Amino acid sequence: MEELHEPVWEGGGRNWEAGAGTALRLARAEARLLRRRPAAPPDAVIVGYPGHLDLPAARRAARGAPVVLNPLVSLADTLVVDRGRFRPGSLPARALRAVDRFALRGADLVVADTETHADHLAQLADLPRERVAVCLVGAEERLFSPPWHPREPVLFVGKLIPLHGLETILAAARLLPDVPIRVVGSGQLDALLTRRPANVEWVPWIPYERLGAVLRAARAALGVFGSSPKAARVIPNKVFQALACGTPVVTAATPAARELLEDGCSALLVPPGDAEALAEALQRLASDGELGRRVGEQGHAVYRERASEEVLGRRWRGLLEQLL
Numbered sequence: 001m002e003e004l005h006e007p008v009w010e011g012g013g014r015n016w017e018a019g020a021g022t023a024l025r026l027a028r029a030e031a032r033l034l035r036r037r038p039a040a041p042p043d044a045v046i047v048g049y050p051g052h053l054d055l056p057a058a059r060r061a062a063r064g065a066p067v068v069l070n071p072l073v074s075l076a077d078t079l080v081v082d083r084g085r086f087r088p089g090s091l092p093a094r095a096l097r098a099v100d101r102f103a104l105r106g107a108d109l110v111v112a113d114t115e116t117h118a119d120h121l122a123q124l125a126d127l128p129r130e131r132v133a134v135c136l137v138g139a140e141e142r143l144f145s146p147p148w149h150p151r152e153p154v155l156f157v158g159k160l161i162p163l164h165g166l167e168t169i170l171a172a173a174r175l176l177p178d179v180p181i182r183v184v185g186s187g188q189l190d191a192l193l194t195r196r197p198a199n200v201e202w203v204p205w206i207p208y209e210r211l212g213a214v215l216r217a218a219r220a221a222l223g224v225f226g227s228s229p230k231a232a233r234v235i236p237n238k239v240f241q242a243l244a245c246g247t248p249v250v251t252a253a254t255p256a257a258r259e260l261l262e263d264g265c266s267a268l269l270v271p272p273g274d275a276e277a278l279a280e281a282l283q284r285l286a287s288d289g290e291l292g293r294r295v296g297e298q299g300h301a302v303y304r305e306r307a308s309e310e311v312l313g314r315r316w317r318g319l320l321e322q323l324l
Helices: 020-034 052-062 075-082 091-105 115-125 166-175 208-217 228-234 237-245 255-259 275-287 289-305 308-324
Strands: 045-048 067-070 109-112 133-134 154-157 179-185 202-204 249-252 269-272
Touching: 020 052, 045 052, 052 067, 052 091, 067 308, 075 091, 075 228, 091 115, 109 115, 109 308, 115 133, 115 255, 133 208, 154 208, 166 179, 166 275, 208 237, 228 255, 237 249, 237 289, 249 275, 269 275, 275 289, 289 308
Parallel strands: 045 067, 067 109, 109 133, 154 179, 179 202, 249 269
Antiparallel strands: none
């Protein structure tokens, strides 16, 4: 495998919403990328997230070989629908939708993270469904592995965007004053945490390399609880990371989550946006140590069977062999 990479964020620029400065950094990197070619003609080129703008460079590098796009998300879904950065129907919103369609239609194969998401991407780009395959996200097992030793608060890790349902988590915490909850992350909804209940601890940042140890020590791991269409289509990284550690997961009962998880068995699933149901699930875990142990073990078993590095490696190899 050969990687063609041009730096965008190295050197201090890490804010996707920095306006003209971000656009200029991206344009310069894309121009450099267009000039690069692999040392030898490749069998295939894989474009990962966030590579929606990289398809021209990928096509040039491919020299006629197939191009695979693993977009993870729709840019319009993320910046317009989920984060509300642009008004639906506005010029930027239409431009993002066009970029999505251009990227998806420019690939020989699109790889989505769930069946629900694959259906959406195919519809978004008017693609035949067979041009959109599915491979789960998984977790880096060098960091995320058992054993689970609960001794720390219930853990939520995220960028604090609407998809995650922070309001629901805080409302559930107010119903459970004796259950400690730790929120790790910062972002769009930081202001909500300035009014957090006393049992909620806020840690704006921890190094990624420490996240596995933090998950292994958590009483339970929280997924996402937002009620947006995007929230219903994805299984976030944090869920796979917790499953890989054997930590019991509580997350919303979305169509995507139900593709992998079974309520009361491999996770506790609650209706999206339902603080009372989330509080009830956390209370069950707090009062029944055996339930947490069983859910964590069965969740880890599902991870090993469906989303381990070994399983996903075979899946990716199979997709590429079929394409070639």
